[in-house]
Amino acid sequence: MAVLTDYHFHTELSHDSVAPYYDMVMAEYNAGVRRLCTTDHCDVIHWQTREFLPECRTLARRELEAYQAVRDRLPPDLELRMGMELAELFHYPELTEELTSPPWLDYILGSAHVTMEFGDYSLADYADPSQRERIYDIYLRDLQRAADLNYFDAMAHIGYIRRYAMRAGVDMGLTLARHGERIEHLLRTIIQNGRGIEINCSGLRDGCGPFPSEEILRLYKSLGGEIVTIGSDAHRPQDAAKCLARGQEVLKACGFRYIAAFTKHKPSFIPI
Numbered sequence: 001m002a003v004l005t006d007y008h009f010h011t012e013l014s015h016d017s018v019a020p021y022y023d024m025v026m027a028e029y030n031a032g033v034r035r036l037c038t039t040d041h042c043d044v045i046h047w048q049t050r051e052f053l054p055e056c057r058t059l060a061r062r063e064l065e066a067y068q069a070v071r072d073r074l075p076p077d078l079e080l081r082m083g084m085e086l087a088e089l090f091h092y093p094e095l096t097e098e099l100t101s102p103p104w105l106d107y108i109l110g111s112a113h114v115t116m117e118f119g120d121y122s123l124a125d126y127a128d129p130s131q132r133e134r135i136y137d138i139y140l141r142d143l144q145r146a147a148d149l150n151y152f153d154a155m156a157h158i159g160y161i162r163r164y165a166m167r168a169g170v171d172m173g174l175t176l177a178r179h180g181e182r183i184e185h186l187l188r189t190i191i192q193n194g195r196g197i198e199i200n201c202s203g204l205r206d207g208c209g210p211f212p213s214e215e216i217l218r219l220y221k222s223l224g225g226e227i228v229t230i231g232s233d234a235h236r237p238q239d240a241a242k243c244l245a246r247g248q249e250v251l252k253a254c255g256f257r258y259i260a261a262f263t264k265h266k267p268s269f270i271p272i
């Protein structure tokens, strides 16, 4: 079985997963993953009310406790890192140091999930053409804010809101034809800051394609982007490691030869 790397998955420490931590880690291991990093949600604002969530200040500690509780039962050939998926931090930039500095964290995935305008991206009205452009406008604005704050090791699932558009019957994603200038600016910011992006394979599971799309991955490569992590974004044991092998094929087709893993926020490169 090929050795896989998964730098994006969730456990019961996330509000949208009920999978016990140990079960989820072992599901990843049994699916062939040997380099694994936890990325439970550290949400700074609530997905509906948009109010500050004080629990974000305890996630790193809870992550450490969950790891320590299972450490002795982990397979010796599993490299398990600790990370978090930290979203909407740019609304509270004064918390950056506090949330990102716990010394046991190896990896921070930066995300945009929720907007002050309409809450979680799944709640926006993609069926309304006038709203649709606005949603993408807001999404790119918030990704740029996250990139400018420069608090993460890799930016998560660029373009994933295509999933919600498709659920509303509209096939609309980020494209260079419509959003090229802003996407290029975003990628240049990430590269100049020495950060990376992830290829999120959850869209390969449900027919939405990789996040980001191949044309955005190719643009990132052509701009000099080298750091790419890979993640299944599994929230359930049955999705553990799903489509990681396909994601690696997508990366190869886009000219990448390595995926990144992180130790204390320093990337190392694994040939694919």
Ligand SMILES: [Zn+2]
Pocket: 085, 111, 113, 156, 157
């Ligand atoms: Zn996410």
Ligand SMILES: [Zn+2]
Pocket: 008, 009, 010, 085, 233
């Ligand atoms: Zn996630």
